[in-house]
Amino acid sequence: xxxxxxxxxxxxxxxxxxxxxxxxxxxxxxxxxxxxxxxxxxxxxxxxxxxxxxxxxxxxxxxxxxxxxxxxxxxxxxxxxxxxxxxxxxxxxxxxxxxxxxxxxxxxxxxxxxxxxxxxxxxxxxxxxxxxxxxxxxxxxxxxxxxxxxxxxxxxxxxxxxxxxxxxxxxxxxxxxxxxxxxxxxxxxxxxxxxxxxxxxxxxxxxxxxxxxxxxxxxxxxxxxxxxxxxxxxxxxxxxxxxxxxxxxxxxxxxxxxxxxxxxxxxxxxxxxxxxxxxxxxxxxxxxxxxxxxxxxxxxxxxxxxx
Amino acid sequence: xxxxxxxxxxxxxxxxxxxxxxxxxxxxxxxxxxxxxxxxxxxxxxxxxxxxxxxxxxxxxxxxxxxxxxxxxxxxxxxxxxxxxxxxxxxxxxxxxxxxxxxxxxxxxxxxxxxxxxxxxxxxxxxxxxxxxxxxxxxxxxxxxxxxxxxxxxxxxxxxxxxxxxxxxxxxxxxxxxxxxxxxxxxxxxxxxxxxxxxxxxxxxxxxxxxxxxxxxxxxxxxxxxxxxxxxxxxxxxxxxxxxxxxxx
Numbered sequence: 001x002x003x004x005x006x007x008x009x010x011x012x013x014x015x016x017x018x019x020x021x022x023x024x025x026x027x028x029x030x031x032x033x034x035x036x037x038x039x040x041x042x043x044x045x046x047x048x049x050x051x052x053x054x055x056x057x058x059x060x061x062x063x064x065x066x067x068x069x070x071x072x073x074x075x076x077x078x079x080x081x082x083x084x085x086x087x088x089x090x091x092x093x094x095x096x097x098x099x100x101x102x103x104x105x106x107x108x109x110x111x112x113x114x115x116x117x118x119x120x121x122x123x124x125x126x127x128x129x130x131x132x133x134x135x136x137x138x139x140x141x142x143x144x145x146x147x148x149x150x151x152x153x154x155x156x157x158x159x160x161x162x163x164x165x166x167x168x169x170x171x172x173x174x175x176x177x178x179x180x181x182x183x184x185x186x187x188x189x190x191x192x193x194x195x196x197x198x199x200x201x202x203x204x205x206x207x208x209x210x211x212x213x214x215x216x217x218x219x220x221x222x223x224x225x226x227x228x229x230x231x232x233x234x235x236x237x238x239x240x241x242x243x244x245x246x247x248x249x250x251x252x253x254x255x256x257x258x259x260x261x262x263x264x265x266x267x268x269x270x271x272x273x274x275x276x277x278x279x280x281x282x283x284x285x286x287x288x289x290x291x292x293x294x295x296x297x298x299x300x301x302x303x304x305x306x307x
Numbered sequence: 308x309x310x311x312x313x314x315x316x317x318x319x320x321x322x323x324x325x326x327x328x329x330x331x332x333x334x335x336x337x338x339x340x341x342x343x344x345x346x347x348x349x350x351x352x353x354x355x356x357x358x359x360x361x362x363x364x365x366x367x368x369x370x371x372x373x374x375x376x377x378x379x380x381x382x383x384x385x386x387x388x389x390x391x392x393x394x395x396x397x398x399x400x401x402x403x404x405x406x407x408x409x410x411x412x413x414x415x416x417x418x419x420x421x422x423x424x425x426x427x428x429x430x431x432x433x434x435x436x437x438x439x440x441x442x443x444x445x446x447x448x449x450x451x452x453x454x455x456x457x458x459x460x461x462x463x464x465x466x467x468x469x470x471x472x473x474x475x476x477x478x479x480x481x482x483x484x485x486x487x488x489x490x491x492x493x494x495x496x497x498x499x500x501x502x503x504x505x506x507x508x509x510x511x512x513x514x515x516x517x518x519x520x521x522x523x524x525x526x527x528x529x530x531x532x533x534x535x536x537x538x539x540x541x542x543x544x545x546x547x548x549x550x551x552x553x554x555x556x
Contacts, residue, residue, distance in 0.1 A: 011556075048399045052555040073401040080399070084392035086322070088329040093322075100318045101400040129329070145396070 001025055002047060002153060002183060006056035009042050009207075016042045018207035019056070024200075026152070029179045031198035031215075032187035035301055039207040040187040041081045044157050047185070048078045060153060074103065077151035079159055083142030087131030091122055091141055094130060095148060102149040116144040119174060135162040143171065147178070154178065156186045160193060172197050191293045205301040215293070222291030228272050229259045229289055233282040241279065247271040259289070315402040319410025320417070327418055336380060340422045343372055348429065360437025365429055366447040366523045370487055370516055373458050378479030380418065381462025382472045384411050385550070389470035398550070408546045412456075412463055412539075419455040423448055443525030450522030453535035454515055458483050460542035467549040483515075486538075490514025 002024040009017040017039040024030050032040045045051040047058050049069030058065050060072040085094055095116060099109045117123050120140040125133055130141055139162050146154060159175070160168045175184060175197050188194060194201055195215050203211040203218075211218065219225060232238050235258045239251040242260055248271075249263040262268040269288050276283055327333040344365065348354045352364025388394035397407055433439050462479035469475050488494050490511045498507055511517070515538075518531045 045395070050395050050399050050554065054555075070401045070403055073399055076399070078396075078399050080392060080395040082392050084396055086326060086393055087391070088326050089322070093325060097318065097322045098396075098400070101315065101402060103314075103401060 001059075001061055002185070003059040004043070004047065004056070005058065007043065007046055007053050007058060008055045009039070009046060009051065010054045016207050017046070017053075020204065020207070020209055021056075022202060022209065022212060024183050024185060026181060026183055027179070028200050029175065029184045029186070029198045031194035031201045032185060032204070033189065033191070033194060033201055033297065034187075034204040036189065038205045038301075040204065041157055042207075043204070044078075044081075044155050044185070044187060048076055048155055049073060050080075074149075075151060075153050077146035077149065077154045079142045079146040079154075079156040081157040083139045083161075085130050085138065085141055085145070088129055090127050090129055091117075091133075091144075092126045094141065095144055098145040099148050104149055112148050112150075116148045119147065120144045121170070136164060136167050139163055140167070140171075143174075152182055154182060154184045156184070158188055159186055160188070160190065168193075191297060195293060203297065203300050210300050218296050219291035219293055221299075222289075222293070222296045223261060224259070224289040224295060225291035226262045226266065226268060227259055227289040228262075228269055229257055229285075229287055230272075230283055231257055231285040233284075238279075238281055242272065242275060245271050245275065315406035316410040316413065319397075319402070319407055320414040323411055323414030324418065327414070332380075332383075333418065336376070336418075337422055337425060340372070340376060341425060343376070344368070344426055344429070347372065360433055360439040362429060362433055362439070362444050362447055363523075365426070366451060366519075369451045370454065370519060373455055374480060374483055374487060377419070377455060377458035378462045378465075378476050378483060380415055381459050381479055382466050382475040384415065384463045385467040385546075386470055386472045386475040390472075398554070404547050404550050408463070408543055408550070412459060412543055412546075415459050415463070416452075416456050419459065420452055423452055423455075440525065443523070446525045446527050447523040449527070450519050450531070453522070453532070453539075454519045457486070457515060457535050457538040457542075460539040460546070461486065464542045464546040464549060467546050467553070486513060487515045490517045 002022075004020055004022050007017055007020040008015070020039075020043060032043070034040050042051065046053045047060070047065065049065040049072055052066055061075050063072040063075070065072040086097075089097070092113065095113045096109055099112050100106065104112050117126060120143055122137070122140060122144060125137055130138060133141070139159070143156070143159060146156065156175075160171050163171060172193065175186070178184065179197075179199075186193075186198070198215060201211070201213055201215055201218055202209060213221075235253055235256065239253055239258055242248055242258075243251050247263055247268045249261045252259045252261070260268065260272060273286075275281075276286075347368035348362075348365040352367060354364045357364065385394070388397060398404065430441075430444055433444070434441070458479075461482050462475070465478035465482060466472075466475040468478065485494070491514070495507065495511060498510060502510075512534075518534050521528060521531050
């Protein structure tokens, strides 16, 4: 379990993280979302004991990281921002070094290295110096060192940055495979990623917690949630006709697509389809919107910018 | 628990040494060190012309050689980790900061030891030419290695202050220079006349040169050994403090 208790980090007069509290339990994959410079990485650095909080603390499985970072670190696998590694070492040397440092019994080092190499498909580059590898491979080496001791808690700062779509997919599958009995915290600004792997999302901006919800819960906050979009001939006439319906709160016409926003909880889609068949409109496309995470993200992190 | 801590430092040390030899750093350094000791000993030290079978001209220039070569080794110890971000990886492994500092220092110190071992052809030569007092020579090697340790500890601490290796190098040279010269009139004159005698003695007692000279005469005084051990201990402790303070910064 991770318990962040009123974490604060100040650099002079600048507050990077401001009174952040949250708890993460086993089985949760927490996505840390926020604009660049929101304090995501700083928070992760404090959770792993790399930075000492200005005030507040974090407990890792009940161990205070500020008081006993060595014991706390044993429970954590950590991929720091940018996936740093020792470029002059080969993949094999580097992973063996981390495995030994993680206090894996020296007879088990080879086994753990082999397992991590297999999970991240690194066998082809095992004897190559890390600095000669592509960005995608470097990121995977970083992930391999994070999972090498099969930690209960994984903290991954932008795990898929620099990977191609196939590699992204593989890493996400790896995260999902491990998710069942572990705690995984990932930071990212790729929204489709949190939708794909996370079962909980925390949005921070300017160091403050702005939202803590499930992906579904967040999407439901979207003004597009349960809205109906359609492409139809004579859109303007249709729009004014549909605006009369009690289920429709408002109608918007954009790039030839008409979007109708619901007034109540449900019934909009049914009302619209009924109107379509009654009026014999020529509909080319029709869909029920679930909501748009990017729009929710913008409205939460930059409320003044949303119209 | 203690054994566990030592394992951590040894693991770091192994990694560091692998790192040295995976890059040209180690080879360039060793070659330059050997060439420079040769030049100093034979030309400036008049090894042959003196007509004595000893290694005094060899050891005499070590402090000056170390002044520039040791900070060149130590400058990258922490600055490089900070620049590349690996420091975050290193300090979030289940190791204490003491383990990390000790492991890095030991690797660099062993490496300097290797450089010294590679100068043994000098020792063989002098034994071929005459019959030197090998005890004095051994003491010279010990003193030289301890002094290298002192320089390294200073350099390591300076390296932890910055992410810029050039800055680390210059800071290292300056502080090493002060320690080297602290017994010489040039420094002492700054304090003479106003500082009490106790402080003057204290400053004079800090000189690397004096303690090194004492040991390399073949008189291994416990005080000289303790001096170097204390210097190393002090600067490594400062190194740990710098890292801890930077965490909270």
